[in-house]
Amino acid sequence: MAEILVPKIGMTMTEATIVEWLVASGDSAAAGQSVLTIETDKTEIEVEAPVDGIVRHGAQAGEVLSCGAVVGWIGGESGGATPPSGVVAARTPSAAATPIGGRRPASPNARRVADELGVDISVVDGSGPRGRIVTADVKNAAATQHSAAPAQDEVRPAQRGTAAAHFTARRLGLTIADVRPDDRLITRRDVELAAQQRFEGSRENSDLTTNDATVERHPMSTMRRTIASRMMRSLTEAAQLTLNMTVRMKRTVALRDEISGYLSAGDVVPSLNDFILRATALALVDHPTMNARVDGDHIVVANDVHVGMAVAVEDGLIVPVVRHADRLSLTQLADATRQLASSARSGTLGRDGSVGSTFTVSNLGVEGIDDFTPILNPPNVGILGVGRLRDEVAWSDDGQPRREPVLTLSLTWDHRALDGVPAARFARSIRDRLESPIQLLV
Template sequence: MAFQIVLPKLGLTMQEGVIGGWVATPGQRVSLGDTLFRVETDKVDVDVEAEGEGVLATAAEAGAVLPVGAVVGWLLAEGESVPEDGASPDGDAGQGAAASSAASTPTPAAVPVTGVGTAGGRLKASPNARRVAAEAGVDLQTLTGTGPGGRIVSEDVEDFLARPLPGEAPAERPADAVEPGATAGFVGPVVRKLAAELGVDLATVTGSGIGGRITRSDVERAAGEGRSTAARSAAPSRAGRTPDGPRPGDVIPLRGMRGAIARNMMDSLHSMAQLTHGYEVDVTELVATRSALKAEAADTDRGAPSLNDFVVRAAALALRDHPLLNAGIVDDQIVVADRIDVGLAVAVDGGLLVPVVRDADRLSVTAIAERTRELATAARGGTLGLDDLEGATFSVSTLGAYGVDFFTPVINPGNVAILGVGRVKDGFRWEGGTPVRTQVLTLSLTFDHRAVDGAPAAEYLRTVGRILGRPLALLSGI
């Protein structure tokens, strides 16, 4: 009997996924536990294994965007054919029809072009890049990704499409467009965008790419030659490269990660009675302690804990005394968690991920620092697993690096509170009649008033402030 292969639900917020690629091939006999295909979700990429045995028949092409539960293929007995109605004898014909419809959508033939590179190992591409490539008939294997971890993003596809085919004249551009240098046959939109952000006149740039094409390196080199070190450091950059972002006139669908964030935040605000307290903490001693640690670690490769690492530990320790903030509401009941797993908001291209530090109250500041660095690197590199993203009982969101003092973070669904961390700024206190300079940090606690009242929330903030005021004790684990 035909066994349906459906797109699995990987996480509470997943509503759709992208078939990242089939590992098994149609007609191949697979066994229980064999990897069939890779699915790209709004958070992570996951290998899907066979839950049965049989000969594989596929119903969805790589790059197809499908809802959870859609039929993507079957495992057939020897000599068995795919069900004509797209469903197994006891299956859901509606899902099968939806998958069959998706699978039957014609995919244009790949454009015969000279490849600019292939991604090493498994092909990594964003859902939007796959959609744009499928619509234009571009083989993603011919592209080199410029996104996190070499991931192919939609700009890479657009840049490739804008390049003329071998022997073809460059496309005619508007009269007001910036003309490239004399040796440049064409300037792609991604390179043009980079030049605009770095203030580089493309007419002065000589391309070093194929056929004299101006590359990113050419633009960056021109920017370095024409601007001072201070000006270069002020140019928009993140992790050594110009960030990808929306351009005037773009239409951005609320799908994938962005769609998941939109749904989660609206659900959070509509389903909770959220209130935010602001609280200033004197962190003068903490800043001095961290500066000393940073100086000690200058000659090592381990680095010093960040101020946020201290805050995460303090927040976790304070939850021991205020367990009502380490809870969730389920079926009109407040369920207090039996462990303290702190989620950390990490900004990534196209959205936000919240990886989890397990048992944060049991970890030293140094261990938290190591774990947060690992999670942040994995989040920006697209290598987080579902286990890294599920199950936070409390969350911490930091915007201090952006110069923000106070903000109102939105609670992650399933929790009753989230702590926002602002920047460290100058303050003062009176010693007798003399003002003394201090360092002040603003904390923003958003809590669900259904579970926590204002006074207990304020007491929690006071406990966090008291713990942060004793950095040596916090560092030693006392």
């Protein structure tokens, strides 16, 4: 029988949680068919069958396994497939799958909304592909739940929790019974709050201020813990230095306005950030040591240019990756960035959407920031911070003042990989293309 393994998606992924088996143990599946869904710290991923055959489960929903671990097997003829010796099949073909907490296929945003609205997602009917629950399904269920009081004789299973709730409870040394005595579906957030209350109850009050001020303590989400860990690792492992460079954007702004006049209704107009991404991608081709990573005593230079762009999402940050950004035209790049940003914010970013960047761009200009010090996104050796477009005074040849739009680029780089002069030349290469943007159209 062929093994079904937990895939490793990106160099930083170490483990995954089984969300849902899409094929029951004992049922058949074709090669390439999705057989289960796993959850990483960034997204949900469907794992495909490697060959045709009968599926046997080796792990259940809610279990956390390392990358490369065996979650099940597939192979054999119908009715004759058996797992390797010593492994008992999770269920028979006729038994209905009942993961911990009634976990059902649902989008990440639907699960978040269900937690917020107190909706038991295990009883929600899904309208998405293969019955997948989407956000609208949860909101409709919430409206129905609030408009109709439950029957007095209705009895709900006591102490039920989502798969994430069970997993979080195990990690925090709790049980679902420790969380709350009522019978409402327990979520991961409920477990985190219970752990927080238990922790605060055992603490001395010495951490409060002398004025007896109260504080609120909020457990970090999985995404926030991952970001915190990666940023601390970045600051402790890399020799980071930042330089700033002012770019005169008059010609780029004018070119963008001119391009928008030629586009049809519904066409995507390239943003200033798209111009900057395009200039950055071309500069990486000219300065390959910035398109690299440090591996021990080696500098590994990537042959392909995959530019990550930081996108703010609820309670965190995701870096979708524009693959082969140097090969895309300005309008193709604009289409790609819109689609990736939308997928990141909706929680539907695919398997390859957020891994493999060779350089990163982070734009805080939309938040009114002039310049800042971006932190490297491991294992990249460079990240470009983009400030807001602002007006400054420039002087004409005859000594007259004029208003000119400018912005500041903040380049952080790893001094282990390259020194200040090549880093400055890379930044200047980006600036020159933005100040003469006709280069970005060829």
